Amino acid sequence: MEYLQRANLRWLLIACTAVLLAGIFGAALYAWSLNRQYDKARTQADVVRTRISADDGPAAFGELPALTEDLTQLEADLRELDDRVDLPVIGDIARRAPYVGERLAASQQLLDLGIELTAISREASEIANAVRDAFEANGFMASDPAIGPTWLEVVQTHQQDIYDLERRYSEAAQSRETLDVERLPGRTLNTLASLDELLVRASDLSDEYFHLFPLLDTAFGAEEEARYLVLLQNGQELRQSGGFVGTYAMIRVSNGRITELDINPISELNSAYADARDIVLPAPGPIREYLKQEEWLPHDANWSADFPAVAAELSEMYADTGWPHLQGIVAVNDSVVQSVLGIIGPYELQIEGADQAINADNFVDLIQSYRGQEELHKAVVGVLGDSLISRVREADFETKKTIFFTLRDMADEREIQVAMLDQDMQAEVTGRGWDGALYPEPELPTLIATVSNVTGNKSSTHVWVNADLELAPAEPGRGERAHWSITLTHLGDPSGDLDFNGFHRTWLQLYLPQGATLVSSSREPAPAEMTGDERAIGYHIPVMTGEQETLIVEFELDEAAEALLLRRQSGLHNIEYTVTGEAVAGCAMVEPFRLDHDYRIDLDACEIAVNDRDELANR
Numbered sequence: 001m002e003y004l005q006r007a008n009l010r011w012l013l014i015a016c017t018a019v020l021l022a023g024i025f026g027a028a029l030y031a032w033s034l035n036r037q038y039d040k041a042r043t044q045a046d047v048v049r050t051r052i053s054a055d056d057g058p059a060a061f062g063e064l065p066a067l068t069e070d071l072t073q074l075e076a077d078l079r080e081l082d083d084r085v086d087l088p089v090i091g092d093i094a095r096r097a098p099y100v101g102e103r104l105a106a107s108q109q110l111l112d113l114g115i116e117l118t119a120i121s122r123e124a125s126e127i128a129n130a131v132r133d134a135f136e137a138n139g140f141m142a143s144d145p146a147i148g149p150t151w152l153e154v155v156q157t158h159q160q161d162i163y164d165l166e167r168r169y170s171e172a173a174q175s176r177e178t179l180d181v182e183r184l185p186g187r188t189l190n191t192l193a194s195l196d197e198l199l200v201r202a203s204d205l206s207d208e209y210f211h212l213f214p215l216l217d218t219a220f221g222a223e224e225e226a227r228y229l230v231l232l233q234n235g236q237e238l239r240q241s242g243g244f245v246g247t248y249a250m251i252r253v254s255n256g257r258i259t260e261l262d263i264n265p266i267s268e269l270n271s272a273y274a275d276a277r278d279i280v281l282p283a284p285g286p287i288r289e290y291l292k293q294e295e296w297l298p299h300d301a302n303w304s305a306d307f308p309a310v311a312a313e314l315s316e317m318y319a320d321t322g323w324p325h326l327q328g329i330v331a332v333n334d335s336v337v338q339s340v341l342g343i344i345g346p347y348e349l350q351i352e353g354a355d356q357a358i359n360a361d362n363f364v365d366l367i368q369s370y371r372g373q374e375e376l377h378k379a380v381v382g383v384l385g386d387s388l389i390s391r392v393r394e395a396d397f398e399t400k401k402t403i404f405f406t407l408r409d410m411a412d413e414r415e416i417q418v419a420m421l422d423q424d425m426q427a428e429v430t431g432r433g434w435d436g437a438l439y440p441e442p443e444l445p446t447l448i449a450t451v452s453n454v455t456g457n458k459s460s461t462h463v464w465v466n467a468d469l470e471l472a473p474a475e476p477g478r479g480e481r482a483h484w485s486i487t488l489t490h491l492g493d494p495s496g497d498l499d500f501n502g503f504h505r506t507w508l509q510l511y512l513p514q515g516a517t518l519v520s521s522s523r524e525p526a527p528a529e530m531t532g533d534e535r536a537i538g539y540h541i542p543v544m545t546g547e548q549e550t551l552i553v554e555f556e557l558d559e560a561a562e563a564l565l566l567r568r569q570s571g572l573h574n575i576e577y578t579v580t581g582e583a584v585a586g587c588a589m590v591e592p593f594r595l596d597h598d599y600r601i602d603l604d605a606c607e608i609a610v611n612d613r614d615e616l617a618n619r
Contacts, residue, residue: 045354088508099585106183142259152256154617166210221254233333235571236458240450242570262386266299272321285530286507290454305450307436333571344391360451413568445513446565455505462492464574471581479557489548508539515558522552564601
């Protein structure tokens with residue numbers, strides 16, 4: 001009996017050992033299986049991460065099919081990993097085990113978060129794919145027959161889906177906040193870092209674009225046709241808000257596509273307004289004095305440096321004509337067309353029976369060669385405009401993408417300025433810095449110089465502006481003292497065509513920083529009634545070809561000023577700044593630069609840099 005008991009005990013021990021070994025082996029297989037599937041999911045996550053981090057934004061539609069495929073595979077891998085974590089018996093034992101269970105629970109939350117974010121991203125990319133396919137099939141011109149829904153109709157169809165995705169993303173972001181990072185196994189921390197990077201990317205896109213969807217219907221004519229007045233501005237004859245408006249375009253948009261693009265000389269709008277107006281508005285002082293034009297007409301509406309004021313005045317003039325209601329007004333300098341031609345040109349075009357080479361360097365001169373022949377001038381502008389639109393329409397997607405980003409950059413530089421009559425849409429434009437406001441950031445002291453041509457010729461491109469700004473340390477209880485020297489140099493050819501090289505009658509208008517005090521001026525300012533803007537100081541400075549003229553002003557900044565913004569004038573490319581002096585003790589700035597963007601001078605840190613509105617707004 002005792003022998004049998006010992007034998008039974010031995011077999012019991014053997015059985016227990018076998019079960020234990022089987023459990024250990026099963027756990028090892030379980031862990032190995034999880035590790036293998038984890039590595040597979042991690043590799044696929046890195047593929048998605050690389051593709052998204054290389055994405056340039058909403059125009060990178062060429063990557064969408066591949067991105068959708070990658071996200072689909074990642075979602076499948078994560079779901080497979082989730083199934084293995086939920087393996088019966090072993091998974092339950094692991095979740096109940098001390099120490100291991102807490103770490104497994106945190107890992108499960110991370111896994112669930114990854115699955116949800118991947119699903120959201122996949123569904124969003126599928127919608128974006130559908131929008132891309134519709135755009136590629138139907139283009140942006142209604143002259144092409146529609147094949148299926150337009151891109152805007154696809155967006156409308158998925159509007160509720162888009163709102164649901166935004167809600168799910170917000171919930172996922174909240175889940176990330178509750179994740180117990182300290183309980184995560186060490187190897188998952190890399191996954192968390194990747195996930196956080198993708199969350200930041202997704203958050204940027206959400207902040208940038210989700211709120212735009214309610215605005216698309218109005219902006220792109222979903223319910224009723226949207227109509228835009230586009231001012232085509234010639235930088236050879238500068239005004240304070242860009243080049244002279246010699247031509248305008250009326251654009252009508254329906255269901256996300258342009259249904260009409262009509263280009264006309266500004267004289268047509270002038271005449272329509274003059275025939276319908278109730279009162280005759282006096283032209284701005286310098287225009288009356290030096291161009292001898294008594295009445296204010298649409299072609300001079302962009303006299304102000306503040307584009308919202310320009311748009312408001314022009315909207316009233318337009319309303320007097322009785323023409324159909326506008327959705328917005330857009331000002332486009334010739335540099336924009338030049339940049340687009342630099343991407344899609346050069347090309348040959350037949351004008352008046354003769355072949356002409358069209359490129360970024362000659363298109364303005366070609367248009368100007370037909371000055372004085374209004375009907376022919378209109379025809380040439382129309383032919384050039386049609387050819388440009390046609391080539392953009394026929395371009396491949398990568399070229400369209402390049403054009404998109406170029407236009408966005410030029411809006412950032414104030415070469416494109418936008419005024420929308422809908423308040424919500426205008427708030428979006430203002431937030432992006434595309435409104436051409438006199439003070440881009442009202443709370444930031446801003447220094448502005450605008451150069452206008454009141455000669456009646458096209459010599460603005462030959463006038464170079466050198467601005468030297470010397471900053472001295474503030475005395476106790478006072479602001480920094482600034483010495484501002486502005487030199488105008490006429491680089492035209494004395495023997496050249498006087499229409500483009502002749503005498504330049506300059507109207508120089510200065511806006512000192514908010515709160516600053518003028519100390520001295522080397523020239524007598526024009527009377528306040530001539531300037532017409534209580535914020536500005538105006539100067540009449542004639543400059544002969546081959547000569548230069550200088551103005552020096554001194555002013556004192558407000559004591560509280562910590563930074564200074566140098567605002568760029570729309571359309572003015574020939575301007576270079578040099579900033580010197582000791583703005584604060586022990587700090588010297590010597591920074592020559594072209595004022596091709598707004599620049600910010602940090603008086604405390606003694607730094608000068610492009611004022612990046614994208615960075616400031618976390619766009």
